[in-house]
Amino acid sequence: xxxAVMLCAFTLSGCDGIFDSGSGGGGHGGGGHGGGNFVPMDGxxxxxxxxxxxxxxxxxxxxxxxxxxxxxxxxxxxxxTFDDGPHVERTKMLADELAKYGYHATxxxxxxxxNYDAEALKKAAGIGCEIGSHTHTHxxxxxxxxxxxxxxxxxxxxxxxxxTGVPVTLMRPPEGAHxxxxxxxxxxxxxxxSVDSMDWKYRDAQxxxxxxxxxxxxxxxxxxxDLYPATAAAVEKLIPDLxxxxxxxxxxxxxxxxRGITMQAGKTYSAAxx
Ligand SMILES: [Zn+2]
Numbered sequence: 001x002x003x004a005v006m007l008c009a010f011t012l013s014g015c016d017g018i019f020d021s022g023s024g025g026g027g028h029g030g031g032g033h034g035g036g037n038f039v040p041m042d043g044x045x046x047x048x049x050x051x052x053x054x055x056x057x058x059x060x061x062x063x064x065x066x067x068x069x070x071x072x073x074x075x076x077x078x079x080x081t082f083d084d085g086p087h088v089e090r091t092k093m094l095a096d097e098l099a100k101y102g103y104h105a106t107x108x109x110x111x112x113x114x115n116y117d118a119e120a121l122k123k124a125a126g127i128g129c130e131i132g133s134h135t136h137t138h139x140x141x142x143x144x145x146x147x148x149x150x151x152x153x154x155x156x157x158x159x160x161x162x163x164t165g166v167p168v169t170l171m172r173p174p175e176g177a178h179x180x181x182x183x184x185x186x187x188x189x190x191x192x193x194s195v196d197s198m199d200w201k202y203r204d205a206q207x208x209x210x211x212x213x214x215x216x217x218x219x220x221x222x223x224x225x226d227l228y229p230a231t232a233a234a235v236e237k238l239i240p241d242l243x244x245x246x247x248x249x250x251x252x253x254x255x256x257x258x259r260g261i262t263m264q265a266g267k268t269y270s271a272a273x274x
Pocket of ligand 1: 083084134138174175
């Protein structure tokens, strides 16, 4: 019983429930979104304002950044992943931050938001980030029929690639929810995670940062969301501090390739240890 509860908690921790209207339970992030640009999927009001302190005003200039490029023996790799975007402010901030170092991350985008925040998505793709699918309308795929699963996936992949010009090659199911039917009907690898920032819950840069620094390992896939100011602030600090520990930041596909893993459709991946 305890194991079942733990598994359930793990499965649900992947995403906030912000797109789910009336699904109830799950303990997810609730209504708040980090900015004024969010368009709710279910047509409901955008709910509460973000209470997290906005740290955008304290960024400092680029000249303050001391960049030490990777040297020989620099083999630790970690994949930052951001779900639920694009967000017109945060996605750009994150892309800019990664670009400072020449690093990449993976964004799992909700298809029907891709065109609305096309500039943010183009920016991320333009610096070499990987853009995966997070379905078209952020539905729990385990509640859908096979044809609905295929439709969710195809619609999102088409919307995303229409913006980025790059075919979608991987996906992350909303809430991390999948079963045999889902896996059999997705013609893409399912990317899970091994380190959960819990940023949808904390909305606190220091807590996001600590949760990652305390559990990160070589080859981990880190779950975050590009909706919250606190997440962007945490990433600003994470990149140099993990670099100091010997990490470089790569996309999920780069991580798998570096570890000799060929991803397959319908299979799940949560890490790529050396
Ligand atoms: Zn999500």
